[in-house]
Amino acid sequence: MPAQLQLPRRQHVKVQRTLTLAAASGHAPRERPQQRRPRMLAARSPTTTSPTTTSDPPSSGHNGQRVYMAKASDVIMGRYTVRGGIGFGMYGTVVRAEDNVTGTIVAIKVLHRDDDLHTDDGGEERMYEKILLGCNPHVTLFAQVFGSGNHNGFHCIVFELCHCTLYDVIQGYSGLMPLPATHIVEIAYQLVKGVQYLHSLHIVHTDIKLDNIGLKLQDTVKIQWLDPATGFLDKKVLVTSQIRILDLGNAVELQGRGVAHGRIGAFGYRAPEVVLGLPWSYPVDCFGMGCVIAELYLGHNLFNPDIEGDREYLAAVERLLGAFPADFAREVEIRHPGHFSFSDKASVEFPPLGTLLAAADYVEAMRRLERIQPLAALVHNALGFDFLCSLLCADPVQRATTETAAKHKYFDSMITVDWN
Numbered sequence: 143m144p145a146q147l148q149l150p151r152r153q154h155v156k157v158q159r160t161l162t163l164a165a166a167s168g169h170a171p172r173e174r175p176q177q178r179r180p181r182m183l184a185a186r187s188p189t190t191t192s193p194t195t196t197s198d199p200p201s202s203g204h205n206g207q208r209v210y211m212a213k214a215s216d217v218i219m220g221r222y223t224v225r226g227g228i229g230f231g232m233y234g235t236v237v238r239a240e241d242n243v244t245g246t247i248v249a250i251k252v253l254h255r256d257d258d259l260h261t262d263d264g265g266e267e268r269m270y271e272k273i274l275l276g277c278n279p280h281v282t283l284f285a286q287v288f289g290s291g292n293h294n295g296f297h298c299i300v301f302e303l304c305h306c307t308l309y310d311v312i313q314g315y316s317g318l319m320p321l322p323a324t325h326i327v328e329i330a331y332q333l334v335k336g337v338q339y340l341h342s343l344h345i346v347h348t349d350i351k352l353d354n355i356g357l358k359l360q361d362t363v364k365i366q367w368l369d370p371a372t373g374f375l376d377k378k379v380l381v382t383s384q385i386r387i388l389d390l391g392n393a394v395e396l397q398g399r400g401v402a403h404g405r406i407g408a409f410g411y412r413a414p415e416v417v418l419g420l421p422w423s424y425p426v427d428c429f430g431m432g433c434v435i436a437e438l439y440l441g442h443n444l445f446n447p448d449i450e451g452d453r454e455y456l457a458a459v460e461r462l463l464g465a466f467p468a469d470f471a472r473e474v475e476i477r478h479p480g481h482f483s484f485s486d487k488a489s490v491e492f493p494p495l496g497t498l499l500a501a502a503d504y505v506e507a508m509r510r511l512e513r514i515q516p517l518a519a520l521v522h523n524a525l526g527f528d529f530l531c532s533l534l535c536a537d538p539v540q541r542a543t544t545e546t547a548a549k550h551k552y553f554d555s556m557i558t559v560d561w562n
């Protein structure tokens with residue numbers, strides 16, 4: 143009997159996505175319950191081609207048949223031989239497989255067979271088709287879709303393989319941290335240009351996070367890196383910082399007034415307007431990009447994953463990024479009173495009025511908040527800091543758009559070479 147594959151697991155990232163679309167169409171995320179998402183195990187080796195075995199597959203549990211149980215040497219869609227596990231998400235199991243026709247190694251996302259999650263199989267491929275039809279060179283910033291089909295009743299999408307994601311890099315995979323500043327700028331630029339292209343097609347990704355940004359190649363070179371404390375050290379750096387934006391499964395096409403309502407995004411990347419229950423639009427992706435790029439500088443989550451609840455998250459945003467713009471806070475108060483108090487500036491009401499400060503939950507929460515350093519104290523790169531502040535602006539109207547972000551002076555440091 144074929145061995146079940148060990149898939150990397152993620153823990154503790156809260157995913158909460160429910161969506162009711164006002165003026166949105168296209169492939170809308172399905173309602174799904176709030177739950178903590180499993181986080182990836184210790185760094186995996188993307189070069190491993192022989193599957194490992196485990197007695198505890200990630201897809202087991204109460205609904206074994208609804209989730210694809212990855213098996214060594216399983217042949218998917220009669221063509222792709224499974225060679226290893228890659229990831230496990232809310233919507234699918236991702237495996238590494240060999241194309242028996244071309245010999246290429248690909249990533250296959252096998253969607254969970256869950257009526258509550260998947261009312262629209264094929265949506266991710268349709269989004270990718272739209273991107274292709276846009277006939278823009280930035281299409282290469284998205285993982286290519288080679289095809290799709292059915293395997294034992296599971297809908298499968300065959301993707302170009304990325305060797306790891308930015309999440310793996312931050313977790314210490316291959317000892318690539320700290321990333322050289324030039325690579326962070328290059329990654330940031332590609333991300334902004336990719337999302338700018340999506341927005342030009344009226345598509346909002348809605349789930350920009352480290353896990354959804356792949357690195358095309360994992361090839362590294364060794365350089366001598368100057369550590370001011372200890373002198374020159376051997377350090378591995380990527381040969382190329384080419385990225386691929388992954389997971390268009392939650393992308394939303396906006397129409398009409400260009401706004402949507404509802405819960406989208408992963409905890410720690412979710413824009414304040416979503417948390418506040420306001421209508422949202424393209425700027426949610428810009429906030430997500432700000433979080434991702436900040437994390438590349440910091441080498442860890444921008445927001446403590448232990449933060450509980452929306453109000454604490456808003457208080458964390460305030461502590462990290464500064465006071466919410468007063469006009470924005472006043473508008474929020476008109477629609478949803480009780481979030482902010484006003485003295486010389488707007489402040490998030492945390493704990494909410496009437497709560498006992500001594501309540502154990504709040505004591506813990508206040509401790510967590512006190513430990514948060516302002517972003518200004520964390521990112522020591524003046525242009526980078528200014529760029530991040532423009533993306534992480536709490537007010538979506540004031541937040542940098544992809545157009546303005548792409549023109550920021552932060553990117554002037556990229557060397558443009560005239561190859562002619």
Ligand SMILES: Nc1ncnc2c1ncn2[C@@H]1O[C@H](COP(=O)(O)OP(=O)(O)OP(=O)(O)O)[C@@H](O)[C@H]1O
Pocket residue numbers: 157228229230231232233234235236249251285301302303304305306307353354356388389391
């Ligand atoms: N083309 C790819 N190459 C390499 N790894 C990939 C690829 N596509 C996805 N992955 C990995 O598999 C994980 C799960 O994939 P994906 O995010 O598409 O699934 P999901 O079920 O939609 O997840 P989520 O819960 O984030 O919505 C990703 O976070 C990434 O680590």
